[in-house]
Amino acid sequence: MLNTKSAPTKARANLISQKVATLPPSGIRKFFDLLASVEDVISLGIGEPDFVTPWHIREAGTYSVEKGYTMYTSNSGMPELRQEIARYLELHYRVSYHPEHEILITTGSSEGLDLALRAIINPGDEVIIPDPCYVAYPADVTLAGGVPSLVPTSEENNFVIRATDIEARITKQTKAILIGYPANPTGAVIPRKEAEAIARLARKYDLLVVSDEIYARLVYGMEHICFPSLPGMKERTILIGGLSKSHAMTGWRIGYVAAERFFIQALTKIHQYTMLCAPTMSQMAAIEALRNGDNEVERMVQEYNRRRRIMVKRLQEIGLPCFEPKGAFYAFPSIKATGTNSEEFAEKLLLEEKVAVVPGTAFGHCGEGFVRCCYATSLSNIEEALRRIDRFLRKNRLNTG
Amino acid sequence: MKEIFEILEQNARATPEQISTMVDQPVNEVEKIIKRAEKDGTILKYKAIINWPKLGKEDVWALIEVRVTPQRGVGFDAIAERIYQFSEVYSAYLVSGTYDLAILVRGKNMQEIASFVAEKLAPLEEVQSTVTHFLLKRYKESGEIFHLPKEINRRLPITP
Incomplete structure (x- = not known):
């Protein structure tokens, strides 16, 4: 019974x-x-x-629905979209990624960040994060089993994390540095000098850098430093990006991760078991955004x-x-x-x-x-x-x- | 400098102080540029875009295609001038294609426009023919959309 x-x-x-x-x-x-x-x-x-979202992008999204693009795409995302992202990164930041092996389309950059952290963190690994920072950073590190190691930043330094402060925090457990410039909530942009100093540290202590560059296009009178473009950094940087802020596409949930094949393979493993793929119609809209959205x-x-x-x-x-x-x-x-x-x-x-x-x-x-x-x-x-x-x-x- | 005019084109009521901050130029500089532009005709006029149907007072508008004979020496300009001087003519353009002048005419009612065409426009010596299209509905003008659905706030009031 x-x-x-x-x-x-x-x-x-x-x-x-x-x-x-x-x-x-x-x-x-x-x-x-x-x-x-x-x-x-x-x-x-x-x-x-x-x-x-600009009309031509919305139009591409609705058109794709009309045409029946309602199925899964490959785990990594549509090849055309990955090609467009590779072209976009090359054009704007002079970093080259192979569209087939080094780019993964994610459901918003938030997923990309989560995947990156879960893929690299072992229990107890420390991840250096600037304080203040985007609300998800410490939480995502914790959920991935890591320990957030917060490095204070201050108004005197325009809320840019300083390499010297990072170095003071590095321990045997430190695995990565997670930064996001231009920054939410401060609006800070990292100057080249500071970025280079952080890059030197990463190389010296063999650390990874997870660089959340979702706001990359929104800089005013300053250059955006794309972290993997710094010497020797492509092989130790996981670049997170997306179209939400640049193309006013927050609700479409399209982000991407660019990194060497070795990392992308690891991230894709998690992605295929959790998200499968980013929404297909959003991917179609994103292709249009990257092809014709610059104006x-x-x-x-x-x-x-x-x-x-x-x-x-x-x-x-x-x-x-x-x-x-x-x-x-x-x-x-x-x-x-x-x-x-x-x-x-x-x-x-x-x-x-x-x-x-x-x-x-x-x-x-x-x-x-x-x-x-x-x-x-x-x-x-x-x-x-x-x-x-x-x-x-x-x-x-x-x-x- | 171009940016100052772009801002004014979007919002004629933007003050020199606001514009000066937006483009990061001294106020007196901005004021000087605007003054000069007002004088030399770069800025023709400041106007409002009125949604007349909302007031229940709607004029009748017509888009008229006009075919004309150009004149030696002055081309289309002389005849265009003879046409656009009429107060009924709101806008006038020289266009390429199957006709020459496109004019937008405004009247209190259809009768007024009909008599403008019959008595003033068509009889002009250089005018070969006219085709009158009455406007039925206005969707967008000067970059602004009419009949916007009631502004709904789609954004959440606070997001990370």
């Missing part, structure tokens, strides 16, 4: 793996719930382009740059000092002079003036004293948000110290 009574369960907490149970939730999540309770918010908290990318980058200048200038005018972010679409102003902490500031600002910014602490301890303001929103939104922040500071007498 079937026993419908379930066996006495262990404590419910034990049902979830320890690794996951102890994983802290994203600092953004908490804020998200609070946000849901407030209406008519101007949000500077959205980490994605406000542009809709649109440049138009969007130019627009971001204008908003960036307005945002930074206005922040400084209202008394929130902000180092000049040269990449991505974030400004990371200091709110230290207000005497509050990031979380309190963001919460109060949201409730009193209905402006959403993300507390810097969501991205690590070193984000304390800062908030992330995304300028991928209309100019009128930026102006209005800053008027409100100004009023907020005056009302609470926060800007006079």
